[in-house]
Amino acid sequence: MAEIALHNLVKTYPGGTTRATDEVSLHVADGEFMVLLGPSGCGKTTLLRMVAGLELPDGGQIVIGGKDVTYLEPRRRNLSMVFQSYAVFPHRRVADNIGFGLRMRGVDPAEIKRKVAWAAEVLQLTPYLDRYPAKLSGGQRQRVAVARAIVMDAEVLLMDEPLSNLDALLRLSFRAELKKLVAELGTTTLYVTHDQVEALSLGDRVAVMRQGRIVQCDAPTTVYDQPAEEFVGGFIGSPPMNFLTGTVVRDNAGVLRLDLGxxxxxxxxxxxxxxxxxxxxxxxxxxxxxxxGGAPEGLGAELEVFEPLGSAVLLTLTLSGHQLKVQAAADFRATPGDRLTLTLPAERCRWYDPETHLLLETA
Structure with a gap:
């Protein structure tokens, strides 16, 4: 079993006053695709590098496949890593790049050839095996890096923002290929990204990090639909979640309401x-x-900005002094200055404590 268990991992920046990771605990099941998501500087790459053995923790424990590897050197952890910068050897042909790790292990040349051919076929690199990296596109070079990782038959695959250097179209196509590949291999995967679309589309679960801590770890749909704290709702989503502050009162009918003015x-x-x-x-x-137009049962708002996005329309509205972002159907039409009516289903509301900023249970 290639489970990953992180227990109270601490890593302190030089100087000893700020923690890059602050007692982080996380369990990644055998065969699971876990994504670490968060803004720059939140500690996600540091956490990945500690799992890889490229950095040592100041406290805590790392267990892979039931074995304590906290202070074990990287080559003895039975894992492979794909870096953001491809990290392919420019002076070696594609076939040599893919088989490099196997040669370092002393694997039989015939077995290396077989595995390189298999990985090249899986990642559509067979026509390029005799080329040098300089003759490849960015997407092809990243495929080489992934191929080099999967031929190692490692228990764990680590990926540090592997798609960030690709353009938008390549990123979209390679993301789908990567998800299919990892599912077929069944390899336990820990993947770091700051791109929420990548995180939500790739991960079996997403661990959202902030200031060295994991603030929510759930299925992608749960992270999106029920952010555990305001930070998650404000970080995930484009545009992000709207937040309105009001005072809770009872109206003349005895109904509890949020007074927004x-x-x-x-x-x-x-x-x-x-x-x-x-x-x-x-x-x-x-x-x-x-x-x-207006309706007695809805919320009256004034349209400030109308943005057609092709598949939808994005509206910037003012409601009782609050600015809102509202997404409407692609065929919706209005002009800035128009009065619009908003309706809000109760089941789509999420309620947060204004002091702790944590999601409140309503059931």
Whole structure:
């Protein structure tokens, strides 16, 4: 079994005052594709490098396949790594690049040839085996790096932002190829990225990092639909989640509502403890219903900016002094200055404590 278990990993930056990783614990199941997602400087690459053995932790434990490898040198950890910068040898042909690690292990030449041919076929590199990297595109060079990693039959595959140097179209096509390949291999994979689309599309689970800590680790749909804290909702999504702050009150009918000024939104009765206090409402841009004109049951908002995106329309609106981003259908039409009506299904609302910024249970 190639499970990865990280226990309270600590890594301190030089100087000893700031932690790159702050007691991080994470379990990656055998065969799972786990993505570490977060902004630059959050500690995700440092965490990956500690798993690889390229950096040593200041505290904690790393277990791979039931074996403590915390201070074991990289070559004894039975893992392969794909770097952001490809890290292919410019003076070696593609076939030699792919088989390099096997030769270093002293594998029989006939077996090396067989494995190189297999990896080249899987990654569509067979026509390029006799070429040098300078004659390859960026996507082809990244395929070489991946091929070199998979021929090693390692228990664990580590990837550090392997698609970040590719242009948008190459990134899209290679992402699909990579997901299919890893699923076929069944290799336990730990993948680092700052790109939320990559994270949500590739990962079986996504671990979102912030300031050296994992703040949420869930299935991609859960991370998107139910951000565990405001940071996750504000980091994931393009545009990100909207947040509205208001005071919880009871209206004349006894219904709990979030007072936003000229408008209000129904609040779950389970949050009655916030009566008379502030509460934060989080809503994804696509969660709103939107129509032109006014309606007594909706939320009146004024359109500031209209942006057609092809597959959808992005609206920037003002609602009771709050600015909102709302996504509408591609055929929706309106002009800046128009009065629009928003509707908001209760099941699409997410509620956050204004002090802790954590998601509140409403069931």
């Amino acid at each position: 000229a408008h209000s939104v129904a609040v779950p009765e389970t949050l009655r403890g916030y009566t008379g206090r502030e509460l934060r409402l989080g809503v994804r841009p696509e969660a709103f219903g939107v129509a032109t």
